[in-house]
Amino acid sequence: MSRRILLLSSSTVSGSGGYLDYAEEEIGRFLGDARRVLFVPFALADHEGYAQRVRERLGRMSYQVEGLHHASDARVALKNAEAIFIGGGNTFRLLKGLYNLDLLETVRARVEAGVPYLGSSAGSNVAAPTIRTTNDMPIVQPPSFDALGLVPFQINPHYLDADPNSTHMGETREERILQFLEENTTPVLGLREGAWVRVEGTECRLGGKSGARWFCRGQSPVELENGATLHS
Amino acid sequence: MSRRILLLSSSTVSGSGGYLDYAEEEIGRFLGDARRVLFVPFALADHEGYAQRVRERLGRMSYQVEGLHHASDARVALKNAEAIFIGGGNTFRLLKGLYNLDLLETVRARVEAGVPYLGSSAGSNVAAPTIRTTNDMPIVQPPSFDALGLVPFQINPHYLDADPNSTHMGETREERILQFLEENTTPVLGLREGAWVRVEGTECRLGGKSGARWFCRGQSPVELENGATLHS
Numbered sequence: 146m147s148r149r150i151l152l153l154s155s156s157t158v159s160g161s162g163g164y165l166d167y168a169e170e171e172i173g174r175f176l177g178d179a180r181r182v183l184f185v186p187f188a189l190a191d192h193e194g195y196a197q198r199v200r201e202r203l204g205r206m207s208y209q210v211e212g213l214h215h216a217s218d219a220r221v222a223l224k225n226a227e228a229i230f231i232g233g234g235n236t237f238r239l240l241k242g243l244y245n246l247d248l249l250e251t252v253r254a255r256v257e258a259g260v261p262y263l264g265s266s267a268g269s270n271v272a273a274p275t276i277r278t279t280n281d282m283p284i285v286q287p288p289s290f291d292a293l294g295l296v297p298f299q300i301n302p303h304y305l306d307a308d309p310n311s312t313h314m315g316e317t318r319e320e321r322i323l324q325f326l327e328e329n330t331t332p333v334l335g336l337r338e339g340a341w342v343r344v345e346g347t348e349c350r351l352g353g354k355s356g357a358r359w360f361c362r363g364q365s366p367v368e369l370e371n372g373a374t375l376h377s
Numbered sequence: 378m379s380r381r382i383l384l385l386s387s388s389t390v391s392g393s394g395g396y397l398d399y400a401e402e403e404i405g406r407f408l409g410d411a412r413r414v415l416f417v418p419f420a421l422a423d424h425e426g427y428a429q430r431v432r433e434r435l436g437r438m439s440y441q442v443e444g445l446h447h448a449s450d451a452r453v454a455l456k457n458a459e460a461i462f463i464g465g466g467n468t469f470r471l472l473k474g475l476y477n478l479d480l481l482e483t484v485r486a487r488v489e490a491g492v493p494y495l496g497s498s499a500g501s502n503v504a505a506p507t508i509r510t511t512n513d514m515p516i517v518q519p520p521s522f523d524a525l526g527l528v529p530f531q532i533n534p535h536y537l538d539a540d541p542n543s544t545h546m547g548e549t550r551e552e553r554i555l556q557f558l559e560e561n562t563t564p565v566l567g568l569r570e571g572a573w574v575r576v577e578g579t580e581c582r583l584g585g586k587s588g589a590r591w592f593c594r595g596q597s598p599v600e601l602e603n604g605a606t607l608h609s
Contacts, residue, residue, distance in 0.1 A: 159544035190559040235556050277516050280547060283509050284557040290518045303547035312391035314570055315535040321514040324467050327422040328516045338546055 146259025150295055150344035151175045152269035154302045154336040154353075156233055164202050165265075167339060171352060173206055175343065176228050176261055183226035185213045187242030188234025188267040195232060203230075223251045226260055233266025233302075236279040240271055241287040249293060256295055266302045269336070273300045278325055278333050280318075296344065297376060299325070304335035304358060319358075319366065326362040333360040334375065342375065349375040378491025382527055382576035383407045384501035386534045386568040386585075388465055396434050397497075399571060403584060405438055407575065408460050408493055415458035417445045419474030420466025420499040427464060435462075451478045455487055465498025465534075468511040472503055473519040481525055488527055498534045501568070505532045510557055510565050512550075528576065529608060531557070536567035536590060551590075551598065558594040565592040566607065574607065581607040 153168055161167035176182070182203055186195040196212030203210050210230075216222035223229065229252065231239070243249055256262045264272050270279045271292040278299040307317040316324070322333050336342065339355035351357055351373040359367040359375075369375075385400055393399035408414070414435055418427040428444030435442050442462075448454035455461065461484065463471070475481055488494045496504045502511045503524040510531040539549040548556070554565050568574065571587035583589055583605040591599040591607075601607075 155546045157546050159546060190556070238556075238560065277518075278514060280514070282553040282557055283511065283515060283522055284553075284560045285509075286522045290515055303545065305545060305547070313535065313537060314387045314389050314391060315512060315537070321516075324422070324470075325514055325516040328470065 146257070147346035148256055148295070148344055149175070149259065149261040150256065150272065150342070151261070151263050152272050152296070152300060152336075152342040153263075153265040154269065154304065154340050154355075155338040156265045158339040161339070164198065168341065168353070169206065171341065171343075172263065175263065176208065179208070179228040179261060181209045181211065181227045182230050182263075183213055183222060183228065184210050185229065185231040185239075185243075185268070187214075188232055188236065188239035190238075195234075199230065199232060219246045219248055220251045223248065223255055226255060228261040228263065229255065230263040231265075231268030231271060233268055235284055236267040236270045236276050236281040237283050237285050237287055239267045240276055240290075240292060241285050243271065244288050253293055253295070256293075262295060269300050269302050269342075272296060273298065274331055275299065277329060278322065296342065296349065297331075299329075299331050299333040300342070301333055301335045304337045306337075319360075322360050326360060330362055332362075332376075334358075334369075335360060335366075340371075351375060378489070379578035380488055380527070380576055381407070381491065381493045381578075382488065382504065382574070383493070383495050384504050384528070384532060384568075384574040385495075385497040386501065386536065386572050386587075387570040388497045390571040393571070396430065400573065400585070401438065403573065403575075404495065407495065408440065411440070411460040411493060413441045413443065413459045414462050414495075415445055415454060415460065416442050417461065417463040417471075417475075417500070419446075420464055420468065420471035422470075427466075431462065431464060451480055452483045455480065455483045458487060458492055460493040460495065461487065462495040463497075463500030463503060465500055467516055468499040468502045468508050468513040469515050469517050469519055471499045472508055472522075472524060473517050475503065476520050485525055485527070488525075494527060501532050501534050501574075504528060505530065506563055507531065509561060510554065528574065528581065529563075531561075531563050531565040532574070533565055533567045536569045538569075551592075554592050558592060562594055564594075564608075566590075567592060567598075572603075583607060
């Protein structure tokens with residue numbers, strides 16, 4: 146079956162309404178015929194509160210949402226899923242939750258079998274080979290930084306261009322990504338809020354309004370615009 | 378012997394000159410009679426370039442700087458050190474470097490023996506019980522997030538107050554620290570650029586011009602000013 150993946154930089158965009166509003170049309174096109182969505186709330190502490198928010202939001206689009214935290218057997222729930230949505234929050238907490246229940250291989254297998262995978266922010270980070278380009282604080286320690294590897298490049302969600310007027314002395318996002326490339330060879334997609342990556346089989350394209358930056362070791366960063374093809 | 382520790386939020390402060398300039402007087406008072414400083418450059422990729430910068434800067438204050446990366450036996454070098462300076466950069470890379478050479482216990486023992494410990498940014502992060510409140514990208518994976526534990530609280534260097542005009546949807550620093558407190562019980566000191574922590578024996582005080590925020594689980598954050606006493 147053809148792999149189908151939609152990775153959002155963020156769940157909201159400034160000036161573009163509430164939760165998932167800016168991406169509603171794209172999500173509807175992406176999920177297609179699926180009517181039930183299995184939601185993974187592990188990136189936030191309040192699983193049920195998070196699942197209720199998603200249930201309400203996707204309910205307005207006529208999807209039925211189940212929370213993975215309710216499943217008596219999470220792997221069985223994944224095997225029965227028509228679509229998988231992993232929401233944002235803290236990437237370390239999310240990945241640790243997936244490891245705790247030993248779910249990574251099952252998610253990978255479902256995506257290989259053609260089940261649509263929707264990720265937002267932390268849920269996009271874990272779709273990369275590792276979480277080594279997350280912006281999140283390492284509040285808990287997962288057994289490994291290795292993640293799902295659904296795409297062959299790293300993702301930096303909420304990518305932020307340097308502010309020339311800033312007086313802050315901490316590293317810019319670009320500096321942090323260049324530090325990653327000092328230690329690793331996997332390219333990094335810096336995905337601005339409002340942008341997304343969509344995989345349909347062997348095709349992988351940038352979507353949304355805000356574009357992205359592509360970072361490869363030893364090369365200058367490249368600006369990518371809506372519709373650009375990525376290596377998949 | 379009395380423990381002596383100086384932890385800087387950052388190595389530079391906007392509008393206050395170059396590398397370590399804003400803290401020059403405090404560093405001079407802190408290092409006291411020590412004439413030789415052992416510098417740990419592991420947080421940046423270019424160890425020798427980093428050591429040269431520190432050698433030049435502290436040389437202007439008449440200190441002699443040795444780089445730990447030059448030592449044939451790092452533990453022997455630490456045992457002979459008159460003072461230890463761990464510089465900033467990437468906290469994960471720094472901690473992995475310390476674990477690779479099995480240096481954490483040796484550094485702890487030297488600090489207990491009264492050797493002054495100077496840290497900046499990542500070098501302040503690793504002085505805390507864990508690196509779970511670093512801002513850095515997890516570009517490499519250390520075997521553990523557990524760090525030196527020279528102070529009994531977590532440090533968040535480069536602490537940044539939320540910008541009410543920001544359109545960015547990523548978490549604010551406060552939100553990230555509150556997520557840490559959902560998962561951990563250790564208090565967190567959010568140390569603004571320009572502020573530092575100084576430990577002299579059983580006394581631990583906030584110094585510098587910019588103050589800090591103190592975060593405890595289940596309590597509202599508290600503003601701390603220069604001279605405030607911290608638990609040590």
